[in-house]
Amino acid sequence: MTHKDRKYMELAPEDFPLALSQSKFMPKRLYGIGTLPEKESVGIAMVGTRRPSNSAKELCRRLVKSLIGTNAVVVSGLAQGIDSYCHEAAIEYGIPTIAVIAQGLDIPIPGDRATLARQIVDKGGCILTEYEKDFPAYKGNFPARNRIISGLSQGTVLVQSKLKGGALITADNCLQENKPLFAVPGDFDSEVASGPNFYLDQGKATPVFIPESLRLVAGLPQVKSNDSLCTAPSLSQVAATGCTLSPDALRLFKQFNGFRKTFPDLQRECNLKPVNILAILTELELAGLASTPDNFQFYFNGTP
Template sequence: METNLLNEPYRELAPETYPLLLGQSKYRPKRLFCKGALPSADKIGIAMVGTRRPTASAEELCRRLVASLKGTNAVVVSGLAQGIDSFCHKASLDAGIPTIAVLAQGLDAKIDGERATIAERILQAGGALLSEYEGDAPAYKGCFVARNRIISGLSQATLVVQSRKKGGALITAQYCIDEGKLLLAIPGNFDCDLYSGTNALLDSGHAKPVFIPENLRSAAGISLIEGAKIEQLTTCGVQLSSGAQKVFDRFNGFRKTFSELQEDFGFKAPELLAILTELEISGLVTSKDNFQFYFNGA
């Protein structure tokens, strides 16, 4: 029988063990409670926040944004609210990217519906739930504003995906601005109310735009984890086949699905599988789902 990690006891963190950038933030809380595993010191927090009632295409947008962080040291930080927050947590879990949820209630307080499923998945995947509230303390209105400062405080950069002109995501954005951190926003149709907040952040010059979801990684200034170098492989006596060399040279630093690779090169499935296996063994390509492949070489 699988353990329900949500029922496990929480622990209080000493201030010197606060994760990511929170210990250095002027908004760090006096007390912080945790369930789950904290990220290692080399990880980089990226806050992704937005409205609870997003557009119909928002889930796919969040999936593409999060996928751009594959192969990096990024940790996706959000607030486990319905809508954009939940989409970003789920996308992170599906992509194998660590994620942290900051709650506006005690860690023993009940989490309802799909949010409970996501919270359990976060813990099962080695992520963490954080809160400054003890026990089963309920979420009052002011708790959400306070929660937002922790989301920003943990993170190197904050991305507002979709937001109206007023909302919790813009409060998180203001905390980011106040600490002089990088603020990013997705531009949208000027007639769409769900982009009025992000467009206002961009128009004011406070935020930097992310026009293409796959460019979030570079916009946030996050590098790919260095993979094996071609020169190192040659020194070790490893020679890539001509097909593997061709595929790697073209897509180094990019993410491609299996079908996209087939379309670009016209390989038959068995041939392409052999090439990808060769590149994975050489440390030049990574994939956790055998669907998306990340070309990480230097």
């Protein structure tokens, strides 16, 4: 795949998709082929080893399938193994997907991954890179690529990984930005479960015990019902009514938009005093941008 046979994009920071323009890992520029996701989309990074278990493909299918009906975009790195399985599952279930590559767009992608890259673009996704058209895939490019995968996403799922590997770089980048990290537990003697188990043992990740529960564990609301979108107001619609949000409320909403969070989650992830969080939640609820059925779990369901 090259830019010559697909729609080629050169993106400035203000045009970066998903959460990347607010990320500390924001690159100076991006190049892409394909279609950028809608503004209300939520990036979910799904990463792991190039040499997963025999059951990994089905695991990835079930994880990704759980995201049907949400605003999720599956973000990964187009590598063999877990990355490719997640991209393939996203295509299968009609979920947008973004592949971030560690080379220029004119450099041929080897093997079956070239076919997968074309399928991603054909199905409404895109391929992104920070490297110019003819820049080769040097070894040092891959850790840099991983920071963009994390930067695009509002949460990361560590599917299967050894104790060393690029997927752990993405996981660490996720934690550096205080974004939620999710991990699939595995057998104690499974090498490809050692990475997820490590983060779970350290209390740094939330477990996804049942693949079909990823949507609920990640707090992603169902925004599509009978093929129609729910009518949560957008920030622009709220502003049109004359309602002005405080800077802290606006910042918190943008950080958690599209997610379900408990009050302890909010205390841990937004670094504000409880009394200030309560005031912000009240402000967002009055604006129609947040709701809670039990005063413990809070849904941030609006769109930018």
